[in-house]
Amino acid sequence: MSTPVMNDITANGLTISYELAWLEEVISTRLQLYFGQECAHASIDEVDVPDLADDFSNYAQLCKDYKLSTFERLLLILTLAPHIRPQLLDFFFLRNSTYDRPFTEFGGAKPIHHTGFIPTAETILFLLAELNTVQRIRLRVHLFEDSLLTQMRIVQLGTVAPDEPTLAGTLSISEEYVSLLCTGERGTPEYSPDFPASRVKTSLNWDDLILDYPVMEEVREIETWIQHSESFLKDPHLRKHLKPGYRALLYGPPGTGKTLTASLIGKSTGLDVYRIDLSMIVSKYIGETEKNLGKVFDLAQSRRWILFFDEADSLFGKRTETTSSNDRHANQQVGYLLQRIEDFPGIIILATNLKDNLDAAFLRRFQSIIQIPAPNTSKRVQLWKQTFGGPLKLDPKVDFDKLAEKYPVTGAVITNVMRTCALVSVKRQRPITQEDIVMALGKEYGKEGKTLEDIDKENLKKGLIY
Incomplete structure (x- = not known):
């Protein structure tokens, strides 16, 4: 007897197979037209697009839920292809015989271990618009600014060095969505140096948290925001004054229930709570911190996690004058984290035993600052x-x-x-x-x-x- 997961895998596998066949024909058509070869189509627009109307796979459902355009669907399957059928992109390994080098217009990144072709933003723009400048500019906005695929960080455009063009950024799809689109299940990331966060849960309930009534009321305000923020932000007047997201600071002696409070907020609202390991935040490898934290924030945004930073004073304490390159690097990493916290549209809870050690400018970023005192x-x-x-x-x-x-x-x-x-x-x-x-x-x-x-x-x- 087949299980629901096996049924999802079969349905998703069939849909993805049809999408890959479509992508393969689009690539073949584009290259034939580009090099002036005989082609069955006068344009890639003539290639038949798979019909998803009566398709109930997870892949088709995502395309329908987000109302993806044909261009966005090609972006999605192009980004997924290296995970499913990497050899399909070997088309792009053609070499420019005039210069004895790869074709610049095909894009492509140099992977460390993978031997196949990794698409970049240049790849999808060439595929959809060839060298049409106006169309390339329109697609750049459509795919990388307006599209829900990139806004929800399902598909991500990688960062590049300051002196390199943005279109050289690699196209990647989150591991969560690789799992969802293939198996129907969202993968749960494991704690590691590459993912410095772990889920915190509790079997306790609000009745087990012993706090004074005024403190408990402040805590429950966070719960109220989670439950009603969507309706608040739909109101035209409120939307002018309120930003998405909520930042709360819990402070008080060790063992008073700060972690339990964060866990209960998640439990009561049905949101997972992930604790960030601050000891792993500042990496000695430049760029690693941004990459690893980026994974956490991107997943948190797409899955509506609550992010919990314990012992926040260890990283967000009052700044001292930098005396070495290590100090400057650490401050850059903290600055990056502060910016991500500021821009995060979800819930962030920080906890500290030493509120007075936190920078005053940092404290102004919070919607609520709640003291969790030692019990009388x-x-x-x-x-x-x-x-x-x-x-x-x-x-x-x-x-x-x-x-x-x-x-x-x-x-x-x-x-x-x-x-x-x-x-x-x-x-x-x-x-x-x-x-x-x-x-x-x-x-x-x-x-x-x-x-x-x-x-x-x-x-x-x-x-x-x-």
Whole structure:
């Protein structure tokens, strides 16, 4: 019995085969006409275009959803061809016998490992317009400025060196759409040096996030923007004053729920949250940072991801005077990232433990700046009771009020304590005791170089006696 995925592969494979056959005939026709050879067609416009009206493959659906023109469909299949049938583009390896070199007008990039032809913007313009200057200019605007294929970054025009023409940029299709158009499934990128981001998820819900009501209201405003931004931006008056996208900064001590907050916003709105690894942002290889970050931002835009930058102060701190080429390079990379954040039409959430370390000009870029404070005594009571609820068995003498008053810890610490106590309970086959919890707290304080005796001394100084 065939599975839905296999059915998608069959349908997509047939449609792509027809599109590739069409592309092959268009290339053959263009070259025959260009070199004055005998040709069955007087123009590439006479080549029959595959009919997608009754085609329900993922490939056909994308063409219909985006109302792609014939030119855009040729751009899409040309860009996909190296991934499916690379030998089809071997036509373009013809050499100019006059100059003993490839034909400049065919375009083409020099790949590192691939032995086939990689099309560039010049390739598609030659294919569609030959040397017709007016038509080439019109197509340049149509394909690389107005087309949803490029606006949605499904097809991308690669960057070139400052002294090279834009049309030398390679044409590429995102890995996501290679997977979607071929198998019907969107591939999920894996964390790597080339993709410095990983998905963050949570099994918790809003009730598990213990925040003061005003803070929670600020947080839920982000959720409201996600749910209603599309209707806001359709209003002519609002659209004049509002830009797409939303940038929020969460600040507060470690372990107070900043990552959980970002995860819950994604969960409640049905959007995936991806955390950017800032340690991998500044690459020693010039251009690598832009390329790798570009992948993340491009995917995030097309898939409507929420981008989450943790420990933002490590990269976006107040600028210091540059004293070396390394400093200048790092500042260039940060500048690139700031520009992408500014232009990103989706949701970006940054978190920091040290808001005062952030540059004031950088802070002005945010729609909301929300403090996630350390929990007070009453909030800690809630956290203790909530975390130690469910199936955990507790000794009747466990006193969460006393624990909350004596130990000013965060929700993350309480979760770690619960994990330790659950292991002790299973190992010793008995309920969790107050002593187990205090012992686990001692381990947590030890991570900070403190002891329970240190905490007792601090409490004495505050006049707290137990």
